[in-house]
Amino acid sequence: MNWDPDEHLLPEEVRDQEDQAKAWYDEPTRVLNRKLQDENLRLKRLLRENGISWDDRLVTDPHDPTKLIWAETPRKRTRTSGAFMLLSPENKHLPKLPTEVQIQILEYAMMSKHPIMDPLCKLNREAMSAAEKARGNQIAIGFLATCRAYHAEGTQFLWKHNTFIFTSHANLRYFANLSLEHRKNIRHIELRIIAKYYDDEPRKHVAPYPSMMNVFMRLIKIKTIPQPKENTLARNGFRSYTWDQVVDFLDALRPPYDPNHPRGKPRPRLLPGLKSMRMDFVNFPDNFLTPSGGPSLHNLASHDLACTLDKLQLTGIPDDDWGYEMRTELTCMVKDDGILTLSDSAFVYTGNTLRSMESSPHWRPEWLPKLVRSWKGLAQEYIRDHKAKGLPPPGRLGHHHPGLPPAPVEEGHPKTQWKERRTLWKRCLITQDTDAEYREWLEFDRLTGLPIKEQYEAMADYYDPEDLLCPDCDILHGDYNH
Known part of the structure; x- marks a missing residue:
């Protein structure tokens, strides 16, 4: 093609004015308010046409239709009366779970x-x-x-x-x-x-x-x-x-x-x-x-x-x-x-x-999975090793997010075969079907963030922390990716 x-x-690229106006008009709360207003007007008109007040505390006197009297408050069903109804002979056949x-x-x-x-x-x-x-x-x-x-x-x-x-x-x-x-x-x-x-x-x-x-x-x-x-x-x-x-x-x-959120807290x-x-x-x-x-x-x-x-x-x-x-x-x-x-x-x-x-x-x-900033833990470890040896830091740490914890480690993964290569296990999707999202365990290289597809080889079982340091900007960011 x-x-x-x-x-x-x-x-x-521009937001459409008519769509924005329609979204505001069709907001569910405003739709419900319009329906309730229309319903109240219809009910008031119906009551007014039949000479009935819309105050539920006033009703027409049955002996004198021209007068309004206070309505008697109906007796509230108590818990005892409700329990009596449940235990009545008519309801004894219902199962009790x-x-x-x-x-x-x-x-x-x-x-x-x-x-x-x-x-x-x-x-x-x-x-x-x-x-x-x-x-x-x-x-x-x-x-x-x-x-x-x-x-x-x-x-x-x-x-x-x-x-x-x-x-x-x-x-x-x-x-x-x-x-x-x-x-x-x-x-x-x-x-x-x-x-x-x-x-x-x-x-x-x-x-x-x-x-x-x-x-x-x-x-x-x-x-x-x-x-x-x-x-x-x-x-x-x-x-x-x-x-x-x-x-x-x-x-x-x-x-x-x-409005009820306490002040001073995010x-x-x-x-x-x-x-x-x-x-x-x-x-x-x-x-x-x-x-x-x-x-x-x-x-x-x-x-x-x-x-x-x-x-x-x-x-x-x-x-x-x-x-x-x-x-x-x-x-x-x-x-x-x-x-x-x-x-x-x-x-x-x-x-x-x-x-x-x-x-x-x-x-x-x-699905094409990739770990996000999986190299950061390696970079921080690399910096700590330099400080412990009394050496100057190898470089600045890129994408630094102080105070934000990483994603939790997933439990129950298989045992890794790599000894030197730094890896991380994740359960990843293998289908787009939203009704049956099958997942399988994948092992990722922490340095590149990509899944490891090859079998174990002694020649590939290595980890060089100097690969974290970009030769162009002197910043630690794995895989030379800003």
Whole structure:
């Protein structure tokens, strides 16, 4: 396939004003308020037409319809009366299960086999594949309405034992309405970032399919959202919302405002217990997008959210200069000795439908894992050895993150065969299937961060700490990679 970007019109990266206004208008709280206001107006009109006051403490006197009297307060059912009802002869045939069994049933009922999409928000069916649309109810949500005890216990199971997919940064921001008590138990989320394109002229746009591993070498038709022409240079022509959308997703993960948070203490992030994250880039073609993100992306990934994840999975990120820059910035969110895995696109949006690449017979992409800053521990050890011997430091330590702990060591791994070579074991994904993420143990070289594929050889069993020192900048950063 010969595709020259100079022969095609490339989009300009900008946030669409209409999309932002619609997201503000469709925010779930505002939608609920509008519904409640309309319902209150209808009820008040109905009461007024029938001569009834909307104050529940006043009712019409049955002997004199022109007068209002105070209503008698109904007797509240006590715990004794409720228990009497449960022990009545009509309910004696109901089974009595131990509390432990009821809790186990409730926990099982609140666990979904598949990730839950856009919790607490209206589903966006355009961001769902055919298999996701065909799924029915994944959890027995009606369990929570049974009683207060089931609601309290089941809510904790719901947010603790499930994973979630967010297709919009607005839905991710609305997640801040959930109590921190539940948000802190979430360990893994997935962000499905679908590129959006706009045009104020009826033109057709094509781009190479975003394939990092050259699985598909063909062109896809870019879906554009028609926009009216405006007499302004700020919003016209062919535009895209891609890299800025990534910035908006990351910005939604920052600490939300909590009026009850004690002063003088740092506010926790949206998901303070998050350990791993998957980001699916959909329709981000190679050599097609203009650069954006800039300082905002760097400040978010390298400062606000730096060193917060043990594992990060990226699919469909372009294999060009801007995609490499984006990948480098996102890697800063991973802790030292954490794992970064890359893979080909998991979805493609074409024909007004989000298609999962799992159904394609030619789609067999592999995960490309790499350890993040695994050389730092070796560099610190190298510096300590020099100081112990009374020698000057060999060089400055690059990518220094004081006070931020590395990713924890995973237990239960096989025994290494290397004696001198410094290695680290990690359990890594071997398939993109979100319903069955198989993992296997891989042994990584701490110096390069890459998995060791060769068998043990005495000639390859060595470790030279001087390889950490870059001859060009006199900085310790493994594999000569800044």
